[in-house]
Amino acid sequence: MLRYTTDHEWINLEGDTGKVGISPHAIEQLGDIVFVELPEAGTSVARGDSVAVFESVKAASDIYSPAGGEITEVNTALLDDLTAITPERAHDCWLFKIRVESAGDLDELMDESAYNAMIG
Amino acid sequence: METSKTPLHTTALHAFHVAHGARMVPFAGWDMPVQYADGIKGEHLATRDSAGLFDVSHMAQVWLSGPGAEAMLESLTPTDVGAIGEGRVRYSLFLNEAGGVLDDLMIARLDGVLQLVVNAGRADHDIAHLRAHLTDGVEMEVKSDRALLALQGPQSPAVLERLGVDLAGFHFMQIGHFTIDGVDCIITRSGYTGEDGFEISMPAAEAERLAALLFADAAVSLVGLGARDTLRLEAGLPLWGHELDETINPVAAGLRFALSKRRREAADFPGAEPILTDFTNGAPRQLVGLLPQGGRPVRDGAELALDGTIVGHVTSGGFGPSLDAPAALGFVDAVLSTPGTELMALTRGRETPVVTAALPLVPHRYVRG
Numbered sequence: 402m403l404r405y406t407t408d409h410e411w412i413n414l415e416g417d418t419g420k421v422g423i424s425p426h427a428i429e430q431l432g433d434i435v436f437v438e439l440p441e442a443g444t445s446v447a448r449g450d451s452v453a454v455f456e457s458v459k460a461a462s463d464i465y466s467p468a469g470g471e472i473t474e475v476n477t478a479l480l481d482d483l484t485a486i487t488p489e490r491a492h493d494c495w496l497f498k499i500r501v502e503s504a505g506d507l508d509e510l511m512d513e514s515a516y517n518a519m520i521g
Numbered sequence: 522m523e524t525s526k527t528p529l530h531t532t533a534l535h536a537f538h539v540a541h542g543a544r545m546v547p548f549a550g551w552d553m554p555v556q557y558a559d560g561i562k563g564e565h566l567a568t569r570d571s572a573g574l575f576d577v578s579h580m581a582q583v584w585l586s587g588p589g590a591e592a593m594l595e596s597l598t599p600t601d602v603g604a605i606g607e608g609r610v611r612y613s614l615f616l617n618e619a620g621g622v623l624d625d626l627m628i629a630r631l632d633g634v635l636q637l638v639v640n641a642g643r644a645d646h647d648i649a650h651l652r653a654h655l656t657d658g659v660e661m662e663v664k665s666d667r668a669l670l671a672l673q674g675p676q677s678p679a680v681l682e683r684l685g686v687d688l689a690g691f692h693f694m695q696i697g698h699f700t701i702d703g704v705d706c707i708i709t710r711s712g713y714t715g716e717d718g719f720e721i722s723m724p725a726a727e728a729e730r731l732a733a734l735l736f737a738d739a740a741v742s743l744v745g746l747g748a749r750d751t752l753r754l755e756a757g758l759p760l761w762g763h764e765l766d767e768t769i770n771p772v773a774a775g776l777r778f779a780l781s782k783r784r785r786e787a788a789d790f791p792g793a794e795p796i797l798t799d800f801t802n803g804a805p806r807q808l809v810g811l812l813p814q815g816g817r818p819v820r821d822g823a824e825l826a827l828d829g830t831i832v833g834h835v836t837s838g839g840f841g842p843s844l845d846a847p848a849a850l851g852f853v854d855a856v857l858s859t860p861g862t863e864l865m866a867l868t869r870g871r872e873t874p875v876v877t878a879a880l881p882l883v884p885h886r887y888v889r890g
Contacts, residue, residue: 432747433562435840435847436817456818458561458840459747461868 404467404510407519411492412467412499414507420495421467423455425488426520431457434483439496444472446499448506453496466499468506474498532578533668533725537732541743549642551579554745561747565842568714568752569883572674573744574735581644582664582722583637589656590635594628597654599771599790601781605630610694610709614771614779615650620792620799621767622774623650625759629696629709636696636707638669638720640761668728673718673752675886676740681708681719683738692890693717702734713749715756715885754848755841757810757880763821763836764808764850770796773804773852775880806833807858810878811849811866813838818847819866819873825853826865832857835866843883853877 402414409427412419428434436456446452446466453464475497479486486494501507511519529552538545543554554576556564567573585594591602600613607630615623624643629636639647651661672680678688686699686708696709704727712718723731735741750760759765759774770792771779780800784790788797799805813819818840825833833853841848853864862877 432556433560433840433842438817456840458751458842459555461818461820 402507403513404507405513405516406465406467406510408465409520410464410467412507412510413492413495414501414504417504418473418498418500419468420498422491422495423464424516424520425491427462428486428491428494429488431455431462433458434486437480437483437486439475439477439480440472442472442475442497446470446472464496467510468499468501469503470499470501472497473500530579532576533728534576534578534732537729538576538743541736543743543745546746548746549579549640551641553579554743556745556747557743559742561745561751562840562842564742564744564748565751567742568674568716568744568748569843570674571740571742572672572676572680572718572738573714573748574732574741575671575673575744575749576668576732577671577720577749578668578725578728579641580669581637581639581641581648582667582669583639583648583651584662584664585635585637585651585659586633586662587658587660589659593651593654593656593659594635595784595790597650597791598628599780599784599793599796600628601783602628602635604781604783605635607631607633608695608697610696610711612779614765614776615647616771616791616796617767618791619767620770620795622761622765622769622771623647623767624761625765627709627711631696631698631707643761664722666725667722668725670721670723670728670732670735671712671714671718672721672735672741673712673714673716673744675717677716677718678888680735680738680740684734690890693887695890701731704731706731710888713756713758714752715758715881715883716752717886717888748842750837751839751842751848754837754839754850755843755881755883756885757850757882759808759850760837769852770799770804772796772799773806773808775808803855805855806852807855808836808850808880809853809858809860810880810882811835811838811851811864811875812844812878812882813847813849813866814874814876816847817873819849819868819875823866823868823873825851825875826867827857832864841882848882849875850880
């Protein structure tokens with residue numbers, strides 16, 4: 402189940418665990434990404450907590466967790482080549498996996514068509 | 522999202538930018554391209570490697586003529602305006618009585634007219650400032666019917682030469698008339714990237730055609746304001762509102778060269794006393810380059826600390842594509858301004874180690890006579 406936040410994160414939930422990333426639109430808007438900070442596995446987070454930072458040439462952008470739970474795995478391979486983070490690869494460029502405590506967190510998020518309507 | 526009710530100004534090249542895939546953003550009251558499809562890093566590197574074409578028409582072009590124009594400008598700046606020969610350009614500063622900087626500007630003399638270029642964000646202020654100090658017989662014209670393009674980078678002379686412009690004997694900080702495709706252009710060999718390059722003033726009605734002509738050269742890339750900022754950051758060139766403002770003394774900002782010798786000796790410019798005190802003794806804080814360690818950029822406003830004590834702050838920060846690393850500018854206590862000093866930048870509760878560095882961070886490549 403793929404859902405989006407109004408802050409342009411996506412979460413793809415399979416069972417009780419979701420991969421989290423940022424949308425193609427967000428990657429396009431960031432421009433050249435020059436630094437990424439990822440959370441640490443084992444961290445417990447609440448929905449809306451700042452869990453990662455994307456730094457572009459011009460600005461820093463916080464990434465917020467779409468759901469509460471425990472971060473179980475972090476995609477550190479992403480840091481090897483930041484130029485590989487492109488709008489086309491947005492859904493391959495997951496940042497972390499989270500074991501979601503309450504699937505109800507996702508009820509307030511948007512499905513793909515609602516998200517696409519939001520960004521116009 | 523732009524919330525201001527005032528409509529944004531547009532330059533003569535607005536449609537050209539949109540047609541070439543620019544991302545337009547509000548900047549100083551203008552709707553300007555922050556980047557094109559290549560992105561900031563690509564545009565930055567294209568400028569350093571070859572040539573970049575920038576629309577800088579948002580900057581105001583102001584011409585002063587008539588007897589008294591020199592004296593009037595000297596009353597507002599620390600520049601020996603009388604010593605600016607025909608065909609020459611100087612970097613200058615509008616100063617206040619406290620020794621702060623109201624704006625920085627270029628002053629050129631062509632056909633006996635003093636031609637000024639001032640920052641877009643300060644244009645209204647500067648024009649009012651000039652108007653308030655107009656003396657009898659001085660005529661001021663705001664040339665809003667002219668566009669201004671910057672062509673910057675090592676290939677820029679060759680690009681102009683391919684269009685028939687003869688650059689023999691034309692060097693850094695000179696100004697002259699040149700014809701491009703039948704249009705009388707006023708060109709200065711100057712810019713704000715640290716590279717060799719030109720600023721080309723032309724009638725606004727010709728701007729789109731000449732921009733297309735310049736861009737048709739394979740050496741030329743279109744470059745937005747994003748890369749303009751990373752280029753000037755690496756070049757250590759101050760930006761008003763960041764490294765310069767009404768409270769920052771030009772000596773602290775590394776602009777001793779902008780204080781003409783005759784004017785220093787006469788001590789007859791606004792803020793002469795505090796500025797000359799710092800000129801002699803050194804400013805308490807000094808502008809330095811900052812190289813953040815570990816890959817994370819530091820941003821404007823971050824405080825700089827040494828052993829837990831605040832010793833300065835970051836004024837501009839981002840990424841330097843030519844350095845392929847984060848880069849920043851900031852003020853630090855003068856005793857800590859020696860290159861290689863290790864400090865800590867405090868950003869949103871985070872500490873980033875930074876090392877001070879001499880300016881420019883990337884060497885200037887001006888072509889001097």
